[in-house]
Structure formats: C-alpha cells, structure tokens
Amino acid sequence: DGGITQSPKYLFRKEGQNVTLSCEQNLNHDAMYWYRQDPGQGLRLIYYSQIVNDFQKGDIAEGYSVSREKKESFPLTVTSAQKNPTAFYLCASSRARGGQPQHFGDGTRLSIL
C-alpha cells in the first residue's frame, strides 16, 4: 500500500528545543511539501522540494528547516526560533514539479510544554 507516513502523531517540545518531524513516502513522488494548519485556518506552506538535494522556502519558512537527502524522505525541523510552533503539521507529495493533486499524510500535532 503506497502512502505518506508521518511520525510521531503527537509530539511535545520544551521551549528552546529543536524538534524534527518525520515524513516518508513510498509513492515514488518527486515533489514533497510541508504545511502548517492552525485552528480555523487553511493550510499554509512552510517548505517544498521538487527534487533530491533541493528545497525552497514557502510562505512561512521562518523558524523551520528541512533536508531532502533521499527521494522518499523530507524531514522538517522546528527550531527554537519558531515563536509559535504549536500547530498541526502536514506533509504532502505529488508526482512531479507542479503536479496535482497533492497527497497528504495524517499529520503530526506539535505542542509546547
């Protein structure tokens, strides 16, 4: 069964700590994306990657970092510079540059202790 796996489902972080969210896909998709969802709002793009070893900032990249060392994996690090990290984080992928639709994982809910 192909899909996108995000782990963990729930994550707690102390203030001042960095934390990394995992995203793995076995759909053989080239493009991968990270979104953030806050209550009552739509999804906002944090970072995206169209190809291995390349990634670009989205609309709200400040306080986040990513890497794309393998086609299947696109981890997101929420750094201590992110002032309001509590949110629901969603990873997505699509077949090619600009390809639609994007397919989503089940998300990681990050909370600050």
Next chain:
Amino acid sequence: DQQVKQNSPSLSVQEGRISILNCDYTNSMFDYFLWYKKYPAEGPTFLISISSIKDKNEDGRFTVFLNKSAKHLSLHIVPSQPGDSAVYFCAASGSGTSYGKLTFGQGTILTVHP
C-alpha cells in the same frame, strides 16, 4: 491577504439532501482548483478538481462548478450522507508558480444529520 476564501465556517444538511460548499478566490492567475475533505486528526484527502478551461466536473455524488468571471467555485454533494461530515477545503494553484503551490481556504465544517 486571503486569496482563497470560504466564507461559511459551517454547514448543516439533512441526509439525502444536497450540500453546497462555496469558495471565492481573488488571484486571476489561479487556473486549477481542488477540493479536499478532512477528518479530525487526519490529513486531507483529495476529492475532486477542475481546470479553468472547464466550468463543471463530476465524479459520482460530487460535482464542482467553476465561474471564472465571478472567481467562484462550488462543490455539490448529492445525495449527502452522514459519512460526508468533515471539514472541506478548497485549494487553488496557478500556472505561474512552477512548483505547484496550493493556496487553501479556511475550510467549511459540513455536518450531515441522519
């Protein structure tokens, strides 16, 4: 600046009736539109899409209508079923963005009563 807006935060419908979810956009560069359905604590699931060269696309109980002059799209669900209860997001993409960025609306909570 919200380029994609879903002005109704919620919609309540009786089972068997039609559900109509609306979405407005402001960016004339958008040329591809999608609807996603989302259950709590899960990721969005793609439902249906429409290109700007069409004004209607149908898939089973789901139909999306696009009115380019009004910059408005709507999702019709007929007949509505209790399992359709979820949050529905519309999203838009523009050919001017090479990376296929999706801009999402805020979502509409649909509740279908038995």
